[in-house]
Amino acid sequence: MELVAQDLWKYYGERAVVQGVNLSLQPGQVLGLLGPNGAGKTTTFGMLYGAVIPSRGFVQIGAYNVHRQGRQARQILGVVTQEDNLDPDFTVLENLVFFAHHYRITGRPAQRRAWELLEQAGLTEYAHQRVEVLSGGLKRRLVLARALVHHPKIVFLDEPTTGLDPDARQEFWRRISLLKQAGCSVLLTTHYMDEAQRLSDRLLLLQKGVIVDQGAPAELIQRIIGAEVAELEGVEIDAVQSLAEQAGVWWRRLGQGFVVSLPAQDSALWQALQAMNSTRLSRRQANLEDVFLRLTGQELVD
Numbered sequence: 001m002e003l004v005a006q007d008l009w010k011y012y013g014e015r016a017v018v019q020g021v022n023l024s025l026q027p028g029q030v031l032g033l034l035g036p037n038g039a040g041k042t043t044t045f046g047m048l049y050g051a052v053i054p055s056r057g058f059v060q061i062g063a064y065n066v067h068r069q070g071r072q073a074r075q076i077l078g079v080v081t082q083e084d085n086l087d088p089d090f091t092v093l094e095n096l097v098f099f100a101h102h103y104r105i106t107g108r109p110a111q112r113r114a115w116e117l118l119e120q121a122g123l124t125e126y127a128h129q130r131v132e133v134l135s136g137g138l139k140r141r142l143v144l145a146r147a148l149v150h151h152p153k154i155v156f157l158d159e160p161t162t163g164l165d166p167d168a169r170q171e172f173w174r175r176i177s178l179l180k181q182a183g184c185s186v187l188l189t190t191h192y193m194d195e196a197q198r199l200s201d202r203l204l205l206l207q208k209g210v211i212v213d214q215g216a217p218a219e220l221i222q223r224i225i226g227a228e229v230a231e232l233e234g235v236e237i238d239a240v241q242s243l244a245e246q247a248g249v250w251w252r253r254l255g256q257g258f259v260v261s262l263p264a265q266d267s268a269l270w271q272a273l274q275a276m277n278s279t280r281l282s283r284r285q286a287n288l289e290d291v292f293l294r295l296t297g298q299e300l301v302d
């Protein structure tokens with residue numbers, strides 16, 4: 001099922017926090033929405049699944065307009081928001097069973113589906129425990145399981161791994177890959193570039209409510225930065241600027257020092273940087289953080 005959004009705008013008062021977003025999500029694709037805090041990811045997301053009414057524009061999922069035919073559209077969508085919003089009065093199993101009722105799945109089919117999801121999520125042993133005994137990572141797994149109760153074709157994940165430890169994040173990533181293998185499309189917001197790079201087939205880079213660029217992660221990095229960058233500290237800005245300008249490459253301030261793009265074939269630039277007497281010099285693969293810095297002048301993780 002294809003999702004298409006056309007010319008989405010959202011105003012809060014006079015302020016346009018989302019400005020003319022167009023996007024499409026193809027079946028089986030993972031689309032990442034990447035941007036710093038306040039870029040408008042959650043608002044865009046809300047408009048896509050019907051929780052936020054756009055000031056202008058529309059969202060179509062298959063044959064349904066998300067805002068005019070919300071009930072039909074929601075049958076196709078599973079949503080994991082930033083808050084856990086599990087019901088603390090119920091057990092792990094009950095949280096799934098009662099959620100299934102929203103989709104008119106009741107009785108034995110609801111029980112069967114709940115046990116199936118618990119098994120897939122590795123939560124069977126917690127079935128009869130209250131949700132508050134679960135760790136943050138297990139709660140996130142349960143929230144994802146709950147969003148899948150009605151076999152949605154499109155799954156929305158809003159910053160799904162914020163606050164999780166590295167192991168729990170890896171585990172969550174594995175589950176997203178499994179969803180994709182099972183033919184689901186996934187829309188993901190994140191401000192973690194490793195997450196975006198690893199999971200997304202295509203990325204939309206959002207800044208101040210505007211999509212500033214889009215593409216496959218590797219394609220964006222190669223097109224906008226190149227293969228590698230150098231990082232250096234303890235040198236004068238004028239010296240870096242003149243060297244980069246002579247070489248015709250991109251450079252920026254980064255933290256205490258500078259980042260300079262290193263074209264694949266240009267060993268002369270690297271040698272010149274080595275000769276600069278910096279207090280620290282290293283080279284590494286270019287990444288999405290560099291892309292964001294180049295496009296927006298803004299660091300992604302704040």
Ligand SMILES: Nc1ncnc2c1ncn2[C@@H]1O[C@H](COP(=O)(O)OP(=O)(O)OP(=O)(O)O)[C@@H](O)[C@H]1O
Pocket residue numbers: 012017035036037038039040041042043044191
């Ligand atoms: N209900 C609201 N009323 C007024 N302003 C809002 C509302 N919701 C969001 N905003 C503002 O819209 C802007 C975009 O917020 P949004 O939550 O969509 O960004 P985000 O990219 O998801 O950020 P984060 O990564 O921090 O979640 C922010 O400046 C926010 O303060």
